[in-house]
Amino acid sequence: MREVSIVGFGQTKVGEHWDRSLRHLAGDAVLAAMKHAGIERVDVLYVGNMLSGVLTGQEHLGALVADFVGLRGVEAVKVEAACASGAAAVRQALIAVASGLAEVAIAVGVEKMTDEVGSSVTSGLAMAADADYETAHGLSFVAINALLMRRYMYEFGYRREDFAGFAVNAHANAVNNPYAMFQRPVSAETFARAGMIASPISLLDSSPICDGAAAVVIVPSKQARALTDKPVRIAASATATDAIALHDRPDPLFLQAAHDSAYKAYLQAGIQPKDVALFELHDAFTIMSALSLEATGFAERGRGVTLALDGEIRPDGRIPIATMGGLKARGHPVGATGVYQIVEVAQQLRGEAGANQVPDAHWGMAQNIGGSGATIVTHILETSDS
């Protein structure tokens, strides 16, 4: 396995793209990434997506996107792991290059959630959970997360207002990200007054329904310098799974797969949590931010929320998260999210994060979660000036 690096990326603004279809969004991101990397040749394309079948009646996105961007003929395939589909596609792309199978691979994540030609988004998202033993009994995906948050508050003695820091940080960072859906701040007071979705989860605990696509270009590290002055090395990539249904996990408040994939990644990169300058975690709901911080070594059990209360998650804090807005404010087009996270880590490590720049960022981590924690994919990136 040879070392691989990211030499280009592209992203669409996240939002409600009523004038852009799924193929247009994916195409915009892929073509932007190819232009950014200065390449015309691509050997293989991996498409991360969860919902195109049920929402727009379109599967077979590998061939669809390859054809649309002018890459007709190249190997192309779709990868699905619920909301972790984006990072799963990146992982397949890097394996293709690291193995020597391909010299240039692109991973694109795309989701078009505002078209509901088929099912509703709510029933679509519930496909990430156990259809027979959770969904069939009436649990929506937000309801599953509400059960987790309620239990967390009970176990560790928090009020729902204590989770405000996650939303406040995400929105503050999104203000400076032109690709973010919500480029406006929210206050703790606004958070406290937000309408309930599934108690104790409010609108401002939740990431939005939205459209978007992001793409990265991956090549062998040895070829990277010829393409860009700022290659970003992929130092680690790891996937772990867990029980798909919440009730099958010995301790629902511990994200075992987040722990397992993160610690596999730390080992691959040869680093420890304290070396991570920023962490693009999967803040689909505020409770997920807390659980992720705890499972990956940044907070003790029950103390993830405290990090937010103490301001340690801000760009100038101990472990910056959601530095470009996160799922909460940049937006969460589910199959695209994992690629957005990696693009944003790359921006930080290249020193291109503008007002949100984390100082002296050398290692950055991205973690993408499928379902309520059943598939978790972790990547660690490194600046190339090492």
Add this chain to the structure above:
Amino acid sequence: MREVSIVGFGQTKVGEHWDRSLRHLAGDAVLAAMKHAGIERVDVLYVGNMLSGVLTGQEHLGALVADFVGLRGVEAVKVEAACASGAAAVRQALIAVASGLAEVAIAVGVEKMTDEVGSSVTSGLAMAADADYETAHGLSFVAINALLMRRYMYEFGYRREDFAGFAVNAHANAVNNPYAMFQRPVSAETFARAGMIASPISLLDSSPICDGAAAVVIVPSKQARALTDKPVRIAASATATDAIALHDRPDPLFLQAAHDSAYKAYLQAGIQPKDVALFELHDAFTIMSALSLEATGFAERGRGVTLALDGEIRPDGRIPIATMGGLKARGHPVGATGVYQIVEVAQQLRGEAGANQVPDAHWGMAQNIGGSGATIVTHILETSDS
């Protein structure tokens, strides 16, 4: 990239499994394959599937199946390429082992088509085509193939009865395959009288709607002999794509991606079409058999049907196809089909095909087609006595 071999496989009978859910079918195949290979450890699981989202409201099959078969925690992901999802999953599994990332990988293809909790199977299958420019205009998937068959008959001067040989051969072979859906022969006379689905495609030109799952265990070739006396080497694996919509192809009657992926595979294996002892092709419709034989070097343009008329596709013919029943008579549980094909080639190369054994089979080829030809995955397997 190191050499890899198949050391075990498992399959469920194809049919209408009203008593088995998607996870049960996948589990049956995976556990049978693990038992067959004599292994308990698996490093990564790839699940090939197309329709679980729209038909049963379940995505996230990687984690679902891993958990259900007792592999909770291992890396697992779903791969989708329409009806080529099965072979695409096998390809990812072999890349994982060939690259050194995994020592033991399983690819399982699974489809549960008889549950229609969500959409109908007909609208589900149409997701393999172009939703905006084919499906939205009323073309079902069988209608797309009917256009191809009609044009082929016009161009090359065949009657629909001339296609009977494909169905007759497939059904004759399925009689001896206990895993086949239709273990009964059909005659050319029955074929001629079959009811029309979308003229000129009749019921007996078409593969059935059905349920099934098949799995293969892949390890490095160097470790294969320790597990089985009959490892089957994967000598070649290649994917190519084409325009997703039929009307975007310069010559709709030439399967460019079938040609491209097959010739990449011949090059990898260092063989020519004449060296292939049997060819498990993608006979979803009889027209696809003819076009596949022509694109992959076994027949001149317009002569694929002649091979069937002359009996050259039977187990004792020049290029045996559908040796265990093919998609037509073994059945076509779409996301599983590509894995069934590879299992059947392995059976042939191990000399375990019973009454359908192709004599002196050393090289065998399997080709799995997504959509009307937009994604095509070809594998060439070799006996281990070389």
